[in-house]
Amino acid sequence: MSAVIDIQGVEKTYKRRIKALRGVDLSVGQGEIFGLLGPNGAGKSTLVKIMMTVISPSKCTGTVLGEKIGDKNTLQQIGYLPEHHRFPAYLTGRQVLEYFGAMSGIQRKQRKAKASELLELVGMESWHKDKLGSYSKGMRQRVGLAQALMNDPKLVVLDEPTDGVDPSGRRDIRNILSHLKDEGRTIFLNSHLLSELEMVCDRVAIMVHGLVRTQGTIDELTADQSGFVITTKEPIPEHASSELNSLSLPEQAEQTSADTIAFKTDDATKVQPAIDTLRKHNIVIQSAGFKRPSLEDLFMQVVSTDHGDKPGAISGARSSKKGAKS
Amino acid sequence: MILTQTTAIFLDAYRELNAKKLFWLTLGLNLLVVVLYASLGINEQGVTLLHWKFQNEFFTTDLVSKELFYKLQFTSWGIPIWLSWATAILALVSTASIIPDLVSGGTIEPVLSKPIGRVRLFLTKYLTGLLFVGLQVTIFSIGCMLVMGIRGGAWEPKLLLAIPIVLAFFSYLFAFCAFVGLMTRSTIAALLLTMLFWFAIWIVNVGDAMMIAQREGSILQVEDAQADIEKQTTFANKRIEQLREQGKPIPGEDGDELTNGYTDSLEAVNPALKLSRSRLQTAQEGAETWTNWANRVILVKTILPKTQETVALLERYLITQEEIAVLMGMNEEQAARMNRNEDEPAFADPRAPARVEEVMRKRSTTWILGTSFAFEAFLLLVSCVVFVRRDF
Numbered sequence: 001m002s003a004v005i006d007i008q009g010v011e012k013t014y015k016r017r018i019k020a021l022r023g024v025d026l027s028v029g030q031g032e033i034f035g036l037l038g039p040n041g042a043g044k045s046t047l048v049k050i051m052m053t054v055i056s057p058s059k060c061t062g063t064v065l066g067e068k069i070g071d072k073n074t075l076q077q078i079g080y081l082p083e084h085h086r087f088p089a090y091l092t093g094r095q096v097l098e099y100f101g102a103m104s105g106i107q108r109k110q111r112k113a114k115a116s117e118l119l120e121l122v123g124m125e126s127w128h129k130d131k132l133g134s135y136s137k138g139m140r141q142r143v144g145l146a147q148a149l150m151n152d153p154k155l156v157v158l159d160e161p162t163d164g165v166d167p168s169g170r171r172d173i174r175n176i177l178s179h180l181k182d183e184g185r186t187i188f189l190n191s192h193l194l195s196e197l198e199m200v201c202d203r204v205a206i207m208v209h210g211l212v213r214t215q216g217t218i219d220e221l222t223a224d225q226s227g228f229v230i231t232t233k234e235p236i237p238e239h240a241s242s243e244l245n246s247l248s249l250p251e252q253a254e255q256t257s258a259d260t261i262a263f264k265t266d267d268a269t270k271v272q273p274a275i276d277t278l279r280k281h282n283i284v285i286q287s288a289g290f291k292r293p294s295l296e297d298l299f300m301q302v303v304s305t306d307h308g309d310k311p312g313a314i315s316g317a318r319s320s321k322k323g324a325k326s
Numbered sequence: 327m328i329l330t331q332t333t334a335i336f337l338d339a340y341r342e343l344n345a346k347k348l349f350w351l352t353l354g355l356n357l358l359v360v361v362l363y364a365s366l367g368i369n370e371q372g373v374t375l376l377h378w379k380f381q382n383e384f385f386t387t388d389l390v391s392k393e394l395f396y397k398l399q400f401t402s403w404g405i406p407i408w409l410s411w412a413t414a415i416l417a418l419v420s421t422a423s424i425i426p427d428l429v430s431g432g433t434i435e436p437v438l439s440k441p442i443g444r445v446r447l448f449l450t451k452y453l454t455g456l457l458f459v460g461l462q463v464t465i466f467s468i469g470c471m472l473v474m475g476i477r478g479g480a481w482e483p484k485l486l487l488a489i490p491i492v493l494a495f496f497s498y499l500f501a502f503c504a505f506v507g508l509m510t511r512s513t514i515a516a517l518l519l520t521m522l523f524w525f526a527i528w529i530v531n532v533g534d535a536m537m538i539a540q541r542e543g544s545i546l547q548v549e550d551a552q553a554d555i556e557k558q559t560t561f562a563n564k565r566i567e568q569l570r571e572q573g574k575p576i577p578g579e580d581g582d583e584l585t586n587g588y589t590d591s592l593e594a595v596n597p598a599l600k601l602s603r604s605r606l607q608t609a610q611e612g613a614e615t616w617t618n619w620a621n622r623v624i625l626v627k628t629i630l631p632k633t634q635e636t637v638a639l640l641e642r643y644l645i646t647q648e649e650i651a652v653l654m655g656m657n658e659e660q661a662a663r664m665n666r667n668e669d670e671p672a673f674a675d676p677r678a679p680a681r682v683e684e685v686m687r688k689r690s691t692t693w694i695l696g697t698s699f700a701f702e703a704f705l706l707l708v709s710c711v712v713f714v715r716r717d718f
Contacts, residue, residue: 049718053438054435054438055717055718072443080435082439086430088342090341091341100440102331103335105327105330105331107330108330
């Protein structure tokens with residue numbers, strides 16, 4: 001899988017002292033949906049803006065779509081939906097699409113056809129003659145997503161695409177993203193909604209304090225914390241616990257609470273002796289199953305264990321001020 | 327692709343102006359002024375406005391041709407009031423938001439993420455502001471030209487020079503407005519500071535006109551004093567001749583000493599000459615002082631855009647100096663014959679305005695436009711550098 005985004009050592013320092021990015025390395029393969037997450041002020045939007053040439057990096061090597069970051073011609077193949085966008089309120093939905101289509105260099109005839117197609121895709125065909133000023137936030141977000149697709153991009157960069165969108169709208173956007181992935185496009189998602197990312201992303205990266213702390217597939221990132229968990233109806237009595245301890249159970253099995261035992265294994269056969277012992281003592285098993293930590297668990301773990309120095313926090317304040325929120 | 331993007335930006339600018347209703351409001355006002363211009367007329371008794379008649383001694387068809395009448399109306403209020411002030415203010419109010427809106431958060435990101443260079447984006451946006459003024463002035467000028475042709479019987483294509491001239495004049499102000507808008511991201515700040523800048527230019531222009539009037543007045547005083555000295559010297563020479571013929575002593579000659587501080591025999595026989603010489607010296611000192619001041623103001627003016635002179639170019643092309651002299655009803659000789667108090671300041675000389683007008687008209691178009699465009703180019707260059715380097 002060739003890398004659509006392959007960047008190393010991206011740094012951004014504001015006013016020579018506020019470090020928003022401190023050497024970000026990132027690789028996104030072709031045709032995948034990649035999620036970038038991190039707390040406020042982590043530098044996510046700054047990174048996205050650098051890729052979109054809205055901000056110039058202090059230091060950066062690597063490529064986007066095979067060209068150096070900052071190359072204007074490459075932007076013809078990238079679609080971008082910024083966070084907190086403000087498309088002109090005096091334009092209708094269709095005019096927004098046609099305007100940004102023209103700015104991408106698309107000819108009039110293709111623009112018109114593409115705008116109709118995309119308005120239908122995002123479910124805005126019946127609103128296309130109304131001005132943006134009369135749209136709800138969710139509707140504006142749908143139009144924003146459509147404008148990002150006007151130029152038939154190879155890479156789609158979406159900064160908080162479901163911001164302000166209702167649950168059914170989110171599902172629609174998820175479906176659109178899957179559809180885009182099926183077409184072979186690469187999608188770079190920047191979002192706070194971890195559950196959304198978890199549902200659609202092939203790989204994720206977690207940024208904290210201007211650095212990527214971890215990246216990979218969700219399975220890879222949670223592999224060492226997944227396993228079987230058994231929960232009993234009542235607390236496990238002392239004598240049963242002693243017997244369980246004497247069994248040859250997986251090394252990392254532990255009784256996490258009075259009624260729960262966790263096993264760090266994905267092998268179900270290794271869990272059977274524990275179930276047998278519990279049943280022998282007539283202990284009612286409430287549940288038994290394989291459990292994988294959620295993305296939120298992973299996120300919280302990375303964020304809480306990160307003790308990065310102050311600049312990241314300062315950069316958050318800076319980002320908010322400059323409208324470069326993450 | 328460049329054409330597609332440029333067309334899109336211009337179309338978007340039109341839609342923005344259209345949404346603000348300012349485009350149509352300004353167009354409506356322009357057409358109203360053209361209608362007002364068309365409703366003016368002149369006959370044997372005086373001036374007419376629709377069916378009303380106003381008797382006037384000067385403005386009658388016996389003295390002023392219809393052609394000149396319409397030309398005069400255009401140059402007396404069409405250019406200095408409507409095109410120089412009203413149109414420019416309306417245009418500034420309409421277009422001051424173009425750059426602040428472009429660089430506001432949430433708007434700039436999607437535009438910058440498109441394959442268009444920042445310099446081209448900024449300059450195209452800047453041109454959209456000028457297009458607004460261009461359209462308005464074009465409609466106004468064509469309207470006035472039709473009125474002049476149909477009502478005045480004179481087809482004056484030179485009137486269309488108003489389009490590039492007013493456009494040039496507005497572009498100086500709009501370059502400043504765009505610069506402030508980019509730096510502050512505020513429409514109000516851009517508008518108010520541009521007005522302040524324009525006012526500062528106006529102050530410099532007033533200062534310039536005053537310095538030139540003083541200088542020209544002083545030069546006229548020098549010329550008057552020189553003429554007077556010549557007259558008094560002739561008279562003194564005649565007096566010396568008379569004394570010689572009568573065999574009387576001539577002061578300062580043949581051992582006769584000069585008294586009362588006279589410097590030579592001429593002064594001694596004609597004391598008025600001493601006064602004239604003293605007046606010449608005062609006038610020369612005044613001329614030198616005012617020339618120095620006028621030169622200093624010109625230095626300042628050279629750096630600043632020449633708003634007033636640029637618009638005055640139109641008047642220069644439409645009305646000749648001879649026509650102005652005729653209209654003023656008096657030439658320099660007539661003015662010189664008028665009695666005036668010598669204690670009055672130099673600029674109060676009735677011949678001074680004509681001299682000032684002459685000096686103004688002698689300022690070359692190259693200097694007026696060249697230095698103004700240099701100022702504009704400098705501001706645009708700085709704006710482009712800021713726009714290219716800024717993180718949004």
